Amino acid sequence: MIDPALVFLLVGVASAVVQAARSVWGGRSTAKLAALSGLKVNHEYIKLGDKCYTVVLVEDLVCVFEAGELFAKSLELIISSQEVAGVIVAKHSVDRSSALANLENSIMSLRVVLEREPGNKNVERKLRILERMYESIMTGYQPVKAVIGIVVRGECRRSLYREAERIAREITKLGCKAKVMTGQEALKALLLPLSYSGSRKITTSRQVVTSLYGALSNTLSSTREGIYLGRRNDGVAFLLPLWSSSGSLHYVIVGPTGRGKTTLEAILAVRADAMGINVYSVDPKGDLANYLSGFLRIVKLTIxxxxxxxxxxxxxxxxxxxxxxxxxxxxxxxxxxxxxxxxxxxxxxxxxxxxxxxxxxxxxLGLSNVTCRRPSWVSSGVVYDVSGLPEALKSIGAIVVSLSALSRRSRGLLLIDEAWRIGKLASLHVIRLYKEARSAGLSIVSATQDPDDLPQEIYNNSYGVILFGSNDEEYITRVVKRLGLSSEDGRKLRMLGVGEVLVRLAGSRPELVEIDASEILGMKGLKAGS
Structure with a gap:
């Protein structure tokens, strides 16, 4: 279930679509837009060549947070239809005061309904969601307007409109409001990617579900203050800061297999990417690539x-x-x-x-004409899968990606799984990497199973550690000793469940956080401890 406490979704309905199109096209009439685009428009659809198109607009995206995984799966079935040409997901920031005013009106209306119909579970759920959204904005979160349009394509007949109506009914069954747009509205909806920042035009079932959980949930569940990880014991959201006034902040994730380490890395990658942060990931086992195959680009490095x-x-x-x-x-x-x-x-x-x-x-082996060459293939928004390489080359691949990310000298997040590999090969350069990355704006998150696998200098240069628990006494002993934890902290580590962590930031006591992996688990159907 997507946690709405850290998100705000002010849905853009048909009027917002029109306004967005006008902002780009200077108020030109629909007829002029059609002429410029080579389209013919009637009341029910728009025509291009021998095909016609219309758009089903999803008007009330609160249902995404209510239905969660059910919404994603149902939508995936809907867009697998041959008549669905693609989906437009668009979003942009909106004025905070107007967002609060709209929310206040909606909350007041729902409270009135609840007074007349006490015990109405649907109204209670929606009211809780809106109240938590309101609280999020009041505490500094940026409200966002979002639009989802399902593009339906087919023969220029009445049957196309009926198919669009059927899709709208399926969406409505999930608790969302959906409508079939007129031809004029559909034309403007197709122009949305030109007027909305961060918008994406997507054409496959996987991409649609990814966009719903990634572009909507993740972008809106993280802010400039940090990346949303989950909740403390008191229910307050926990944000992991990536930067401070002195530069970027580094972290070490320590945890045995099966406790949720890879899930946490995936969460950080997806939410950082959705925030517009340059993300670089090194995956020696292939697990992280599997998690992120719908979110980030996967590149298998060659020998x-x-x-x-x-x-x-x-x-x-x-x-x-x-x-x-x-x-x-x-x-x-x-x-x-x-x-x-x-x-x-x-x-x-x-x-x-x-x-x-x-x-x-x-x-x-394809190596006859190789020469020493500075790698030019490293880019952000990519998981570099080195699982198919020989062991020695996996470590070298990790070093290359790390140094290339540093050379960009721009704000970014570098995720290194099995980080012991780079420390083993080039410990002095790894320490230099951590120190230079701080001023370069590159935040490094290193993950390892054993706390003794990493040199102490990495811990010294990290702002915090994220610790998963275990029933293994030897593991607990090594963690407590290496990180200088108290016996009480060791007891807490023994009691942690799957998906729970102790987070210790510099100058503070470790605190328990329950990881919120809703969008990752919803996409992949995985258990929290994967």
Whole structure:
């Protein structure tokens, strides 16, 4: 269930659609818009070529928060229809005072209804949601207007309108308000992505569900103050800050398998990306890529990409000859170590330095013409899946992504799963990475199963730690000792359930937070402890 306490959704109905289109097109008439677009418009739909289109507008998105996963699954079935051409999800910030005024009116109306109909569960649920939205805005959250339009395509016949009406009825069954737009309204709705910041035009079932849980829930459940993680014991929302006046803030996540570590990493990635933050993720196991396959772009790094980057890292002094030798040994290329080092030092293509059967083996691996090359393939909004690479190359891939993210010198979030890998290969450079990232605006979140896997310097350079519990006494003992926790903190760790964490920020006592993973779990159908 999506938690509405940290979101506000002021739904844009047909009038908002018209206003948005006017703001872009300078008040031009629908006829002029149609002429400019090469479209023909009648009362029921718009025509382009031999196909006609209309739009079903979802007017009341509070149902998304009431129905949660049911809404997503039902909508996925609806848009799998051949008649559905795509979905437009659009949103932008709105004036705070007008949003509060609208909410006050709605809350007052619902209270009146509840007085007449005491015990009306639907009204009670909606009232609770609106009251929590109102509270969120009063505490500083930015209200957002959102519009969802389902684009229906088909033959230019009355049956197209009937199909759109059927879809509207299906949406209505979920507790939402939906209407079939007129041809003129539909034309303006199709122009929404031009007038709304952060809007997306999407065409597949997976993308639609992703947008509902990602673009709507996640964008609205995080603010400039931090990323929403979940709730404290007292029910107050917990926000994880990424920046302070002195620069970016780093964190370490510690937790054994099956307690929710990967889920937490996925939450951070999705909500940060939805906030417009540059997100870089390194995934050595493939689990994070599975979680985020509908939210972020997944890139499987190739041996060639990492091999070339390895030569560049050696040339830059980040890794030593031992690391290069271990990587070549895993590829059964022990005999070319000297050639590889020369290729790195002199930036020569490898094929010039080997011959005979060695060259043929390199060709089979696609490595014959590699040279030392600064990686240019690293970009934000991507999960770099290195699970298919040899073990030594996984670590090298993690280092490359990390250093490339740092070189962008822009605000971002770097997620490193199994962070022990980079510390093992280049500990001195990792400490430099953490220190330089603070001034560069790059917040680093490192995740590991064992607290002793990371050097103490990483903890010293981190603003906080997020700890998952366990029944394993050895694990508890190591965590308490490494982080200097009290025996009472150790007892709390033993008592934590799946999806619960102790968060210790600098200068404060650890506090219990229950992770809210509603949109991730709703998308994937996973358990909280995955």
């Amino acid at each position: 060639r990409e990492v091999f070339e980057s390895m030569l560049w890292l050696y040339r830059e002094g980040v890794i030593d000859k031992r690391v290069v030798s271990e990587a070549l040994a895993e590829l059964n290329l022990d005999t070319i170590i000297d050639a590889a080092i020369t290729a790195a030092e002199e930036c020569k293509p490898l094929y010039r330095l080997v011959d005979g059967h060695l060259l043929s083996r390199l060709k089979r």
